Each structure stands twice: as structure tokens, then as C-alpha cells.
Amino acid sequence: MRPRIKICCISSEYEARIAIENGASAIGLVARMPSGPGPISDDLIRQIAKTVPPPVATFLLTSETTVEQIIEHHKRTNTNTIQIVDSLSSGTYYQLKEALPGIKIVQVIHVIDEKSVDEAITISGMVDALLLDSGNPRLKIKELGGTGRIHNWKLSRQIRDKSKCPVFLAGGLNPENVRQAIDEVEPFAVDVCSGVRSEGKLDEKKLESFFSEALRK
Numbered sequence: 451m452r453p454r455i456k457i458c459c460i461s462s463e464y465e466a467r468i469a470i471e472n473g474a475s476a477i478g479l480v481a482r483m484p485s486g487p488g489p490i491s492d493d494l495i496r497q498i499a500k501t502v503p504p505p506v507a508t509f510l511l512t513s514e515t516t517v518e519q520i521i522e523h524h525k526r527t528n529t530n531t532i533q534i535v536d537s538l539s540s541g542t543y544y545q546l547k548e549a550l551p552g553i554k555i556v557q558v559i560h561v562i563d564e565k566s567v568d569e570a571i572t573i574s575g576m577v578d579a580l581l582l583d584s585g586n587p588r589l590k591i592k593e594l595g596g597t598g599r600i601h602n603w604k605l606s607r608q609i610r611d612k613s614k615c616p617v618f619l620a621g622g623l624n625p626e627n628v629r630q631a632i633d634e635v636e637p638f639a640v641d642v643c644s645g646v647r648s649e650g651k652l653d654e655k656k657l658e659s660f661f662s663e664a665l666r667k
Contacts, residue, residue, distance in 0.1 A: 452665050453632055454639035456509065456618060457646065457657070459488030463501050465652045472657050473665075475639065476507035479529065483513050486585075488643060495527040509533045509556065517541025521549050531556060533581060543576040554578040556618070559609065560585040561601040567608050574613040581641060582606045584621030598622050598644045603634045610635055625659035629666060640664055 457469035458478030466477050479495040480488040499508040508529040514520045515536050524532055531554040532546075546555055556579045559570040570580055584601040600622035610617045616638035623631055624645030632640060646656040 453637055455661060455664055456507075456639055456641040457643075457652075458509075458511070458620070458641055459643040459647070460498060460652075461488060461490055461494075463498055466498050466502055468652060468654060468657065470502065470506055472654075472661050474506065476509055476531070477502065478509045478511055478533065478641065478643070479527070480511045481513070481523065481527070483511070483535070492523070492526040495529065499527060499529045507531045507554070511535055515539040517545045517549070520546060524550060524553065530554065531578075533558060535583075535585070543573075556581050558583050558585075561605050561609070561621070562586060564605070567605055567612075570609040571612045571614075574609075574615045577615060579616045579618060579638070580609065580613055581618040581620055582609060582637075583641075600627070600631075603631060606635045606637075610637060623660075625656060625663050628660060629663045632664060 454475035456476035456478060457474045459480055460466050460477045469477055479498060481492060483489050495510060502508050509531045510524060510527045510529040511533045512520055512523045513535055514523050516539055533556045535558045543555060555577045557573050557577045558581045559566055561582050574580055584599040606619060618639045618641050619631055619635050619637035620641035623640055623642045628640055642660060646660050647653055
């Protein structure tokens with residue numbers, strides 16, 4: 451089955467439209483983060499999300515870590531999906547889903563070592579999808595995505611094989627390596643930010659090349 455494609459770090463209605471016209475199944479809208487590229491205001495996230503037609507998914511990337519804060523953040527943006535880029539510090543996924551029926555919950559797992567694999571498998575039964583990225587929340591200034599680095603795809607494959615939910619693969623993907631990543635991990639979807647950008651802006655040539663390689667049989 452061909453993977454879905456999520457284009458992240460969308461910063462305007464124009465970028466959203468170009469990504470969707472090229473075939474994106476989802477777009478990522480990055481809110482305030484401790485580090486990394488692409489954050490935009492909650493008002494702009496809400497504005498962009500309103501223009502996106504179904505069935506395209508609109509992901510709010512939130513660095514909030516309590517259920518209460520995540521719910522309030524979603525109310526300000528009104529996306530149809532929440533991507534939690536850090537670990538929950540308070541509350542449960544069940545409470546989140548109960549409070550926001552119909553909203554998909556995606557948990558980011560920063561793939562660092564075997565502990566990441568165990569964490570992912572445990573969480574996979576509680577959320578709608580996992581997104582495997584290359585950040586490091588253990589640092590003093592947390593890296594929660596947008597690093598442009600790949601991680602150990604063998605670990606990602608272990609997660610994919612044992613996960614109870616669909617798996618998105620992110621982290622350093624670009625037109626040159628996305629086909630290999632798909633062949634090795636066989637994810638439900640791939641997620642790209644910097645790999646389809648030039649000087650911070652969405653590059654239509656890179657975007658077209660990424661889609662071409664990702665969907666190539």
C-alpha cells in the first residue's frame with residue numbers, strides 16, 4: 451500500500467494549498483516550541499485549518515504536556531488532529547479523547563534507543579497513531595522535532611511491526627532518502643518539513659520530487 455504523505459511546518463494558506471494540490475493527506479501546523487523551525491501563532495493555525503477541505507487532516511503540533519493545557523490549545527486552533535510532541539506529564543489519553551470526541555490523537559516518539567521502542571509499543575494502544583521523529587526531549591533545551599536528522603530506522607521498524615496503531619515516519623526525510631525509508635520501515639505515512647524547503651519556504655520542485663519518490667513503486 452502506498453504511504454500517505456504529511457507536509458509539516460505549513461506557514462500560510464498558500465503553502466497549505468500547494469501541499470494539498472500535490473497530494474498531501476495531512477498538513478502540520480507548528481505552534482510555540484522550545485526549539486526548531488516553523489512555529490506560527492495559534493490564530494494563524496486556526497485560520498489555515500479553516501481553509502483545508504476534508505478529508506485532509508490538519509495537525510496541531512503542541513508542546514503542551516498536560517491534558518488540560520492540550521484541550522485549551524486545541525480550542526484556540528480547532529484542528530481535526532492533535533500531535534503531542536512531548537510526553538504527557540498530567541492526565542491520560544483516555545481523558546483527552548473523552549474531552550475531544552472526533553479529534554484524532556497522535557503521539558510523537560523521539561526514537562533514540564530501545565527504551566523508545568518500549569515506550570512506543572506501550573502507548574500505541576492508547577492513541578490513534580504514532581509519529582516517529584528524531585528529536586531529543588532529554589536535552590536541557592528540548593528538541594521536539596524539526597531537527598533535519600534521520601534516526602535509526604531499524605528501531606522504527608521494530609516499532610512499526612509491534613505497534614497497535616498506524617505509524618508515521620519523520621526525521622530528516624527528503625527526496626533523496628524517502629524511498630529507502632519507506633522500503634525499510636514500511637510506515638503508514640511519511641512526514642517532511644525541511645526536506646521540501648529552500649531558505650525556509652516550501653519549494654515546489656522539491657515537493658514534487660518528494661511525492662514522486664515516495665509514491666514510486
